Amino acid sequence: MAPHTRARVREVIDRLGYRPDPVARALASGHGDVIELVVVDDATVFGSSPYYGRVTAGILQELAGTNSQLSVHVVEKPDAAALLTRIADTVSAGVVLVNVAPALAAEFHARCERVVAMSPSAPGVPFVGVExxxxxxxxxxxxxxxxxxxxxxxxxxxxxxxxxxxxxxxxxxxxxxxxxxxxxxxxxxxxxxxxxxxxxxxxxxxxxxxxxxxxxxxxxxxxxxxxxxxxxxxxxxxxxxxxxxxxxxxxxxxxxxxxxVEQMAAAATRALVRRQVAPHWQRVFPAExxxxxxxxx
CATH class of the missing domain: 3.40.50.2300 (Response regulator)
Structure with a gap:
């Protein structure tokens, strides 16, 4: 790109306030995968519940030092099916499901096997859980x-x-x-x-x-x-x-x-990134x- 063209592009970028999306950049360059975290709940609850923060922390802990990215989707029940349909067509490393109804999880799994639920779900859907x-x-x-x-x-x-x-x-x-x-x-x-x-x-x-x-x-x-x-x-x-x-x-x-919770989320992420997930895959942690x-x- 010529210097004057580069300067013009930079000027337009600054005027529009554009900021690059690291997830899109990783995918476009072929240098990274994306873990999609799908949470079915109210956004206010997502922000106040310690559980969701621990799930997010566990995923990020596992992705640290890699080229993989985390994309978080918080959606209420009426919109969950449409969101999962869109994700199924573009999934990268895989999807972690939280609070997704078993029937909907099974439907998603039929279209995309790269998925792990954060609790027991429909038969055959991979999951991590606790006793x-x-x-x-x-x-x-x-x-x-x-x-x-x-x-x-x-x-x-x-x-x-x-x-x-x-x-x-x-x-x-x-x-x-x-x-x-x-x-x-x-x-x-x-x-x-x-x-x-x-x-x-x-x-x-x-x-x-x-x-x-x-x-x-x-x-x-x-x-x-x-x-x-x-x-x-x-x-x-x-x-x-x-x-x-x-x-x-x-x-x-x-x-x-x-x-x-953090270990559970990390285990789910690790299995997805390493392509170890298969139907009926599961890992259950002890409760103390x-x-x-x-x-x-």
Missing amino acids: NAEGAYAAMVHLHETGRKRIAALHGQEGNPCAEGRRKGHQRAVRDLGIPDVAAAGKFRREAGYELTQRLLAEEPELDAIFVACDLMATGAMQALADAGRRIPEDVAVVGFDDSVIAACSTPPMSSVHQP LRVRRSSAA
């Missing part, structure tokens, strides 16, 4: 062994694979321990934890422990207990699930089942209960 049922079971046993008699559980919404797994662990503990099945369900949101705990306290005045299937929901439960004048753990013990940063930063620090003051004996 949800085992983690929930350990939380319930811990509460029972510390002398709690009236243990409730707050579950996530129906249809969510993680919520379903944790519900199964709670129900198995109810059967094995011979304790009442006291439970309520709602979305994995702080507001839901608050409202459901208020309802449980009204219905179960003898409640002395709560297992909450999500740390974010558990913070709402702890606030509801505080507003009701219930001390944690003296009056009501609390155990969450995820072991996100908010668990250690709660007052008192919250016991929680550790879910290695980490006890803090919110459920101390």
Whole structure:
């Protein structure tokens, strides 16, 4: 390109405020792949939930030092199918799915095998996950062994694979321990934890422990207990699930089942970048209960 032509192009670029897209540049040059992260949720929730930040961090950790790029798509349910259709036609290294309904994940997988879901999904769809049922079971046993008699559980919404797994662990503990099945369900949101705990306290005045299937929901439960004048753990013990940063930063620090989200996201990314994903590929991580003051004996 002649010097005067280059100068003219630069002038136009500066006037338009153009900035190159590193993802598009990597693809055009053939020097990099793109991992597409597709999250089906409200954008506000994406920005406030520790889980999504941990997924993103795990992917970026795996891509560090490579020519691969991350492209993030946050979409609400009505628009998810159209987005995935577009991505299926242009996919590069692969796609990581979060909160995508199993039926939609299966439809996408039929068109593009380079995909990993961040939880169990439709049969055949590759996924990474955690021992949800085992983690929930350990939380319930811990509460029972510390002398709690009236243990409730707050579950996530129906249809969510993680919520379903944790519900199964709670129900198995109810059967094995011979304790009442006291439970309520709602979305994995702080507001839901608050409202459901208020309802449980009204219905179960003898409640002395709560297992909450999500740390974010558990913070709402702890606030509801505080507003009701219930001390944690003296009056009501609390155990969450995820072991996100908010668990250690709660007052008192919250016991929680550790879910290695960053490692899970990194494993999904690594398998996609190395072209190791095939139908039925999966990797399940152990769940470990980490006890803090919110459920101390």
